[in-house]
Amino acid sequence: MDEREWLTERFEEHRTHLRVVAYRMLGSVSEADDAVQDTWLRLSRADTGSVENLGGWLTTVVARVCLNTLRSRERRREDPLDLRVPDPIISRENGVDPEHEALLADSVGLALLMVLETLTPAERLAFVLHDMFAVPFEEIAPMIERSPAAARQLASRGRRRVRGQAPAPDPDLTRQREVVDAFFAAARDGDFDALVAVLHPDVVLRSDGGVARARHTVVISGARTVAEQALTFGRLSPFARPALINGSAGVVVAAHGRPLSVMAFTVTDGKIVSIEALADPERLRELDLTVLDD
Incomplete structure (x- = not known):
C-alpha cells in the first residue's frame, strides 16, 4: 500500500465523525459535505508526517473550514434576523436511517440547530467542539484566535442560550x-x-x-x-x-x-x-x- 492509499483509508475512518462535526457547525447537509471534501483536499496536500493524532488534526481542519463558512454567511447577511431553518434529516416513523444515526446522536433536533444559528461563529465553534465533542479549550482557542479562558466564556454563552431556548425533547x-x-x-x-x-x-x-x-x-x-x-x-x-x-x-x-x-x-x-x-x-x-x- 502506497502513502496515498494509506492516507485515504485513514481519512475514510474519520469521515463520519467529520460529517457530524460539520453538520452541527453549519446546520446544512450540503455545506457539511463540502466542508468534509475540503478537509480531504487539505489533508492530501499537507505534510502529516509529524501528526501524532490524525483524528484530532482532521477535526481541527474541518472546524476551521466551517468557521470560515459561518463568517462568510455573517458577512453576507443583510439583516441580523435573516436566519434560516437548518436542513432537516427526514426518516420513516419506524426508525432513523442508519446513514443518519450519527448525525442525530445526542438529540440534535432542529430546535437546537436553530438556536445555534443565533450564535456568533466563535460562540458556535466553542460550544459545539467543547460541549458536543469534548475538545479542550486549549485546542479551541487558536482556531478563534482567543485565549483558552475566552474560549471557555464563548462556550458558556452558547450553553446558556441552548438551555434557555432548546429544551431536550421527551425520550418517548x-x-x-x-x-x-x-x-x-x-x-x-x-x-x-x-x-x-x-x-x-x-x-x-x-x-x-x-x-x-x-x-x-x-x-x-x-x-x-x-x-x-x-x-x-x-x-x-x-x-x-x-x-x-x-x-x-x-x-x-x-x-x-x-x-x-x-x-x-x-x-x-x-x-x-x-x-x-x-x-x-x-x-x-x-x-x-x-x-x-x-
Whole structure:
C-alpha cells in the first residue's frame, strides 16, 4: 500500500465523525459535505508526517473550514434576523436511517440547530467542539484566535442560550407522536382551546418560507398566538404524513407528490415547546423524500 492509499483509508475512518462535526457547525447537509471534501483536499496536500493524532488534526481542519463558512454567511447577511431553518434529516416513523444515526446522536433536533444559528461563529465553534465533542479549550482557542479562558466564556454563552431556548425533547417517541397528533386533530377541527392545551405557554414557532415569502424566518411565540396561526394548518391535515424529523416526531406535508412543508416538533413534558417549519419551495425540492416511500 502506497502513502496515498494509506492516507485515504485513514481519512475514510474519520469521515463520519467529520460529517457530524460539520453538520452541527453549519446546520446544512450540503455545506457539511463540502466542508468534509475540503478537509480531504487539505489533508492530501499537507505534510502529516509529524501528526501524532490524525483524528484530532482532521477535526481541527474541518472546524476551521466551517468557521470560515459561518463568517462568510455573517458577512453576507443583510439583516441580523435573516436566519434560516437548518436542513432537516427526514426518516420513516419506524426508525432513523442508519446513514443518519450519527448525525442525530445526542438529540440534535432542529430546535437546537436553530438556536445555534443565533450564535456568533466563535460562540458556535466553542460550544459545539467543547460541549458536543469534548475538545479542550486549549485546542479551541487558536482556531478563534482567543485565549483558552475566552474560549471557555464563548462556550458558556452558547450553553446558556441552548438551555434557555432548546429544551431536550421527551425520550418517548410514542408520547411525542400522541401530542403531535393531538395538535393536528385540534387544528383540523378548529378547536382553539384544544390547541392551546397541547402547547407550552411559551411555545415558539419558527417558519422559513424562503426569500419569495419573507426576508427571514418568521418567529412567533406564546400559546394563544401560535394556536391562532395553527388553525390555518387544519387544511393541511389530510396531507400531513408522519415522519421523524431529526429523530423526533414531525410531519412532511405533501400534496400530489409535491412537498409543501416539513414540520419538526419539540415535545417536553407532554407539551409542544417549539415548532420549526420549512416551507421554502426551493429548499423543499432539494430534499430526498424517497425514504418515506412505502
